[in-house]
Amino acid sequence: MKPVTLKEIAEQLNISVTTVSKALKDYPDVSKKTKGLVKELAKTLNYKPNTFAVNLRTKESKTIGLIIPVIVHHFFSNVIKGIISQAEKKGYLVIILQSNESYELEKKQIDLLLSQRVDGILISLANGTADFSHLNQIIDQGKPLVMFDKIAKIVKCSKVIIDDRKAAYKATQHLIDIGCKRIAHFRGALLPQNSIDRFLGYKKALLDNNLPYDPSLVYICECGDMSFEEGKKNAKQLLNEHKDVDGIFINTDLVAIGAMTEFNEQGIKIPEDISIVGFSNWFMSSVISPTLTTIDQPGFKMGKTAFKQLYKEIKAIKNKKPKRPKTITLETELIERESTEK
Amino acid sequence: MKPVTLKEIAEQLNISVTTVSKALKDYPDVSKKTKGLVKELAKTLNYKPNTFAVNLRTKESKTIGLIIPVIVHHFFSNVIKGIISQAEKKGYLVIILQSNESYELEKKQIDLLLSQRVDGILISLANGTADFSHLNQIIDQGKPLVMFDKIAKIVKCSKVIIDDRKAAYKATQHLIDIGCKRIAHFRGALLPQNSIDRFLGYKKALLDNNLPYDPSLVYICECGDMSFEEGKKNAKQLLNEHKDVDGIFINTDLVAIGAMTEFNEQGIKIPEDISIVGFSNWFMSSVISPTLTTIDQPGFKMGKTAFKQLYKEIKAIKNKKPKRPKTITLETELIERESTEK
DNA sequence: CTGAAAGCGCTTACAG
DNA sequence: CTGAAAGCGCTTACAG
Numbered sequence: 001m002k003p004v005t006l007k008e009i010a011e012q013l014n015i016s017v018t019t020v021s022k023a024l025k026d027y028p029d030v031s032k033k034t035k036g037l038v039k040e041l042a043k044t045l046n047y048k049p050n051t052f053a054v055n056l057r058t059k060e061s062k063t064i065g066l067i068i069p070v071i072v073h074h075f076f077s078n079v080i081k082g083i084i085s086q087a088e089k090k091g092y093l094v095i096i097l098q099s100n101e102s103y104e105l106e107k108k109q110i111d112l113l114l115s116q117r118v119d120g121i122l123i124s125l126a127n128g129t130a131d132f133s134h135l136n137q138i139i140d141q142g143k144p145l146v147m148f149d150k151i152a153k154i155v156k157c158s159k160v161i162i163d164d165r166k167a168a169y170k171a172t173q174h175l176i177d178i179g180c181k182r183i184a185h186f187r188g189a190l191l192p193q194n195s196i197d198r199f200l201g202y203k204k205a206l207l208d209n210n211l212p213y214d215p216s217l218v219y220i221c222e223c224g225d226m227s228f229e230e231g232k233k234n235a236k237q238l239l240n241e242h243k244d245v246d247g248i249f250i251n252t253d254l255v256a257i258g259a260m261t262e263f264n265e266q267g268i269k270i271p272e273d274i275s276i277v278g279f280s281n282w283f284m285s286s287v288i289s290p291t292l293t294t295i296d297q298p299g300f301k302m303g304k305t306a307f308k309q310l311y312k313e314i315k316a317i318k319n320k321k322p323k324r325p326k327t328i329t330l331e332t333e334l335i336e337r338e339s340t341e342k
Numbered sequence: 343m344k345p346v347t348l349k350e351i352a353e354q355l356n357i358s359v360t361t362v363s364k365a366l367k368d369y370p371d372v373s374k375k376t377k378g379l380v381k382e383l384a385k386t387l388n389y390k391p392n393t394f395a396v397n398l399r400t401k402e403s404k405t406i407g408l409i410i411p412v413i414v415h416h417f418f419s420n421v422i423k424g425i426i427s428q429a430e431k432k433g434y435l436v437i438i439l440q441s442n443e444s445y446e447l448e449k450k451q452i453d454l455l456l457s458q459r460v461d462g463i464l465i466s467l468a469n470g471t472a473d474f475s476h477l478n479q480i481i482d483q484g485k486p487l488v489m490f491d492k493i494a495k496i497v498k499c500s501k502v503i504i505d506d507r508k509a510a511y512k513a514t515q516h517l518i519d520i521g522c523k524r525i526a527h528f529r530g531a532l533l534p535q536n537s538i539d540r541f542l543g544y545k546k547a548l549l550d551n552n553l554p555y556d557p558s559l560v561y562i563c564e565c566g567d568m569s570f571e572e573g574k575k576n577a578k579q580l581l582n583e584h585k586d587v588d589g590i591f592i593n594t595d596l597v598a599i600g601a602m603t604e605f606n607e608q609g610i611k612i613p614e615d616i617s618i619v620g621f622s623n624w625f626m627s628s629v630i631s632p633t634l635t636t637i638d639q640p641g642f643k644m645g646k647t648a649f650k651q652l653y654k655e656i657k658a659i660k661n662k663k664p665k666r667p668k669t670i671t672l673e674t675e676l677i678e679r680e681s682t683e684k
Numbered sequence: 685c686t687g688a689a690a691g692c693g694c695t696t697a698c699a700g
Numbered sequence: 701c702t703g704a705a706a707g708c709g710c711t712t713a714c715a716g
Contacts, residue, residue, distance in 0.1 A: 002461075003483075005709060013708035016687045021711065031685055048457040052403070055394040056692050063437070071426075072419045081413045082442060093458060095405070095435045098426060115390040116435060117345075141345075229630075257629050287570075287599050289631040347693060358703045373701055395693035398708050579686065686716085692709105700702085 004045045005084075024049075053160070055117075063093045064310060065113035067123045069101045069150065070264055074253075074282040075299045076124070079148065082303020083122060090311055103128040110134045120144035120310045122151055125152060127189040142322075144313035148306040150192045158313065159327045160306045164194045167295045167332040168201025171249050171277040174293070176209050178342045180247030180275055184217040186234050186259065188251040195251060198279065203248050217242060221255075231258020240265060246274055246342075253278035253285045253294055260288070260339070276339040291340030298330050305330065355379055365367050397459075402660075405435045408453035408654060409465045411443045411492065412553050416624040417596075418466070421490065424645020425464060427464045432653055434461070445470040449524075452476045462486035467494060469531040484664075486655035490648040500655065501669045502648045506536045509637045509674040510543025513591050513619040516635070516676055518551050520684045522589030522617055525600045526559040528576050528591040528601065537593060538619065544591050559584060563597075573600020581608060589682075595620035595627045595636055601631070602681070615643045618681040639659035648670065659675055 006024075010017045015034065023030045024040035024047075041047075047298055055061050068076050084094045095118065101107040106126045113121055114137070125147065128199060135155045138145045148160040175183050185202045188195045199218065206213050219234040231250065235258070238245060250256035256278035263270055270276055270290055278285060278294035285292035305328055316323045350378040352582050357376065365372045366378035366389075383389075408425060410418050426436045437460065441448040441554045446469045455463055456479070463480055467489065470522075477497045480487045517525050527544045530537045541560065548555050561576040573592065577600070580587060592598035598620035605612055612618055613630055620627055622638035627634035647670055658665045 007709075017710085018687050018689095018712085019685085025711090029685060034685080050398070050709050051458050052394055052398040052401075054711080056392070056398055056694085056709085057396075057711050059692080061394070065369070071423045072416065074414065077414045077419050080438075081440060084413075084438060088439070093437045093439075093454070095427060096438050097430070097435075098423060112435070116393050157609055164578060173685085201358075228625075283570075284626045284629070287603060335691090345693095349693075359694085360696085360703050361701085362706095364702090367695090369703060376701085392693050395708090398693085398710085399695050574703080684694080688715085690711105690713090692711090694708090695706100697706090699704085 002074070003050065004042075004047045005050070006174035006190060008037060009045065010039055012041060019141075042220065048314040057122045059117075061117055061119055062091055063095060063116075063118050063249065064307075065109075065116070065118040065121045066094050066096045067099050067106060067109050067113070067251065069099050069126050071096070071098050073278050074284070075149075075297055078299030079303035081208070081304075082300040082305075083307045084303075086304045086307040086311075090307075092307075092311070097132065100128045101126045101128060101324045103131070107134045110138060114141065114143070115137065115302065118143075120146070120314050122146050122148065122306050122310055124148050125150040126204055127192050130191060132138070132283060142317060144310050146306050147311070148302055149171065150194055153193060156325055158309050158325045160302055160309060160330065161194075161327065162297060162302075162330050163229060164197035165201035165204070167279070167297075168198035168249065169205045170201075170332070170334050171295050172202045172205035173209070173245035173275055174336070174340060175176060175249060175275055176205065178271075178275060178340055180248075182217070182245045183247040183249060184219065184242065184245045186221075186248065186250040186255055188220045188221050188230075188255065189218055190222070196197070221289065227252060228261075229259040231255035231260075232262040233258075234257035235262035236266075239263075239268070247276070249276060249277050249279075251279050251290060253280045256292055256294070256339075257284065257288060260290075260292070270339050271341055275342070277334075278297075281335055286337070289340075291339045293340040294334045294335050296335050298332070300329055343653050346384075346389045346405045347391065347392070350627070351383055351387065351389060365567060365575060398420050401459075403459055404433055405437060405458075405460050405463055406649075407451075407458070407460040407463045408436050408438045409448060409451050409455070409463070410438065411460060411466060411468050413438070414441055416626070417622050417639055419492075420641030421466070421645035421648075424642040425649045426645075427434045428646045428649040428653075432649075434649075441468045443470060448483075452480060454479065454487070456483065460485075462488070462649050462651055462656050464488050464490065466490050466532065467492040469534050472533060484659060485581050485666055486652050488648050488652045488655070490644055492536055495535060499646070500651050500667045501509045502651060502672065503669065504534075504639060504644075504672050505673045506539035506544070507543035509549045509621070509639075510540035510591065512543075512674075512676050513621065513637050514544045514547035515551070516678070516682060517617055517619055518547065518553065519589060519591035520589075520613075520682055521619060523553065524559070524584070524587050524593060525551075525553070525577075525589040526561065526580060526584065526587045528561045528563070528573065528590065528592040528597055530563050530597065531571075532564070538682055540593055569596035570592060570600040570603075573597035573602075574604040575600075577601035577604035578608075581605075581610070589618070590616060591619050591621075593621050595622045595624040595634060598681075599630060599662055602632075602634070602647065612681050613683055617684070620681075621678075623677055628679070635682040636677050638675045638677050639673070643673055652658065672676070 281296035487499040623638035
């Protein structure tokens with residue numbers, strides 16, 4: 001019932017706690033016989049080292065923290081899966097917190113993780129985050145920090161991202177290639193770096209193809225986390241303001257699906273009247289009707305990569321050889337489906 | 343850079359560590375003046391108690407473990423969200439592990455959590471779990487354990503569930519009410535208690551309505567985690583074997599969506615030729631075409647409730663007043679949509 | 685090959 | 701009101 005300690009093993013075997021500890025950790029300076037006895041007894045007593053004591057001594061918790069804006073989210077839940085699967089392989093546990101796209105919460109959660117003394121932190125920023133002192137605080141403490149997907153360029157830490165600009169360019173170019181002349185963009189929130197980059201990719205594709213860039217065709221969302229509704233709302237507004245639009249590049253599939261629902265209700269045909277490209281490749285996008293053309297964003301791989309990078313930095317810091325921050329860019333892919341079939 | 347300790351505060355103030363510790367925790371036997379000084383200095387030095395040391399002393403980690411079969415899953419990610427939101431309110435952190443529907447992994451992960459000395463464990467069982475000694479081990483150690491959704495009736499711990507039998511009955515009755523005479527059932531895996539109960543609810547509804555129960559209309563899945571494909575496969579098989587089926591109650595929306603895709607490809611019309619009721623109310627089900635009638639399963643609430651129950655038990659055990667296990671049943675609701683519109 | 689001792693950073697019963 | 705001391709369960713440098 002009560003957990004077994006080294007002391008009890010030592011007493012039963014009439015040897016010292018030191019020797020028991022060493023035997024269990026296979027120190028070379030313990031005799032084979034003693035090791036055998038200790039290990040056997042440890043097994044029968046079901047000995048498990050007390051992590052609290054180990055942590056206190058080694059100053060490591062073998063635990064990392066993860067802060068994520070939303071959990072119920074196809075992309076992010078894939079990232080989580082990637083992170084914990086990789087962490088498990090290396091013997092690390094993951095504490096997950098949801099910032100809910102709130103800067104205030106994010107800040108508090110970082111405090112919480114730091115006082116919990118996790119070995120490192122993985123974060124994807126909240127939409128509202130514009131100040132980064134809470135992130136620099138992590139770095140100042142010499143704790144590894146890796147940002148992914150929603151990052152702040154200015155913070156000096158490693159990052160795992162996709163080339164958002166290029167991906168958005170690809171998406172927009174595809175609309176142009178199938179003949180769209182008047183292409184709108186639903187960009188989502190204003191602040192996050194990836195919205196900015198996706199917008200810039202959209203704009204560049206237009207200009208490179210000698211299509212005029214019209215700011216009134218770009219729809220921003222001031223809202224919080226209401227993707228589907230946001231798509232509906234934007235679509236409605238677009239139909240009022242710009243009857244001539246024949247293609248839309250929509251930041252995030254869920255918003256795109258909201259828009260498609262609205263178009264469908266108003267009798268607008270996709271892709272005949274308007275072609276649509278989403279972003280992220282949620283599973284849903286492959287089963288709705290029409291199926292949605294989108295950019296595949298490798299969530300699972302991003303999670304894995306982010307953990308791997310964090311792990312490297314944890315090791316490096318432990319060995320007193322801290323590395324310079326690194327930015328890793330993962331490939332994306334355009335998935336062509338019915339919503340752009342001409 | 344290096345974390346501040348009680349000792350440093352004590353030295354700077356020329357008082358004892360004991361007094362500093364007490365002052366920070368607002369013990370009544372410390373003078374107001376001292377408290378003021380200590381708290382102020384702690385703040386300026388940004389003192390954070392070392393959790394490892396605190397845990398070692400108090401034997402509490404303020405951390406719980408959560409084992410879940412799959413993370414990328416609308417229902418389960420809602421449960422996770424419910425759990426961590428509630429845990430955060432009570433100052434608890436959550437370590438999340440994914441069992442991947444594997445009994446072996448689940449067992450290892452419980453070992454991991456126990457040696458991590460979490461204060462309690464929340465679990466939804468893997469499909470493959472038929473032996474429960476790893477769960478009893480938790481209880482034997484006097485650690486609180488709460489199971490949710492996928493439970494084992496035989497294990498003596500608290501449970502948070504829905505009335506699966508009733509919900510399935512409701513779903514099947516709905517098919518009968520709209521005129522279906524020959525109703526199939528895709529039950530999913532064989533073992534989990536909730537598949538069993540949903541099957542029993544289906545069967546009872548048939549019998550209560552004087553419809554014959556035909557075992558060949560019940561499709562079991564021996565597969566692992568391939569819901570969408572499973573739905574397609576079952577639908578294909580059903581079309582070969584039973585052309586006369588006019589309604590299906592399908593365990594889990596994702597499987598239902600797979601089936602609908604197959605029916606669609608084969609030119610079978612829903613709901614005209616076959617009516618379908620799913621289970622779980624994934625967001626997706628409200629946006630596909632036709633929209634899917636289903637049973638709404640309150641994931642967020644289930645997560646919240648499970649944590650609350652665990653929390654109560656943690657407190658109860660701490661106060662040496664352990665409570666008897668309790669089973670909490672949450673309400674479900676039939677959501678009528680196009681797939682059963684007659 | 686074995687073990688005594690110090691110490692990680694706290695908390696708390698006890699003495700004054 | 702304050703503090704010395706013991707102890708939580710480990711690890712590890714050091715002595716023998």
